[in-house]
Amino acid sequence: MAELFAGQYHALVRLAGLLGADDPEDIVQEAFARLHSRKLRDDGAALGYVRAIVCNLTRKRLRHLRLVRLRRPQPPDPVPDGEYMTLVAERHRELLAALDRLPRRQREALVLRYWLGLSEREIAETMGVSPGSVKTHASRGLAALGKALKETW
Numbered sequence: 001m002a003e004l005f006a007g008q009y010h011a012l013v014r015l016a017g018l019l020g021a022d023d024p025e026d027i028v029q030e031a032f033a034r035l036h037s038r039k040l041r042d043d044g045a046a047l048g049y050v051r052a053i054v055c056n057l058t059r060k061r062l063r064h065l066r067l068v069r070l071r072r073p074q075p076p077d078p079v080p081d082g083e084y085m086t087l088v089a090e091r092h093r094e095l096l097a098a099l100d101r102l103p104r105r106q107r108e109a110l111v112l113r114y115w116l117g118l119s120e121r122e123i124a125e126t127m128g129v130s131p132g133s134v135k136t137h138a139s140r141g142l143a144a145l146g147k148a149l150k151e152t153w
Helices: 002-018 024-037 043-070 082-100 104-115 120-127 131-152
Strands: none
Touching (some): 082 131, 104 131, 120 131
């Protein structure tokens, strides 16, 4: 066994490396450990047996790494700093203040459309107006909001 290790170790490490193992030395050492725990009837079969173990261990390792890479969790979203959050909160307050200054129908149309995500037909039913009126109120409301926010931003 010692002669086989001394004579074939480097060749088996090369084999494992060529098969794609990221840790060929570890694979070859594991293969020899398995060979040592196994009692072979024919000492001439030891080289073939250890080669087969190297191939199987490399294949198993590559399969494991492929699965690990597929199941890798997504990195967490970056946490915004305090200055950014303050700016966002301030702009949010400015938007709500500008929305508050709109006429009631324009405000309703915009809130129903952009906060609740309702369709024009659903907004018309909710507000009790025609879909054309919804379009008019929303268009005028967006224009007024754009003008008000352009002045502050």
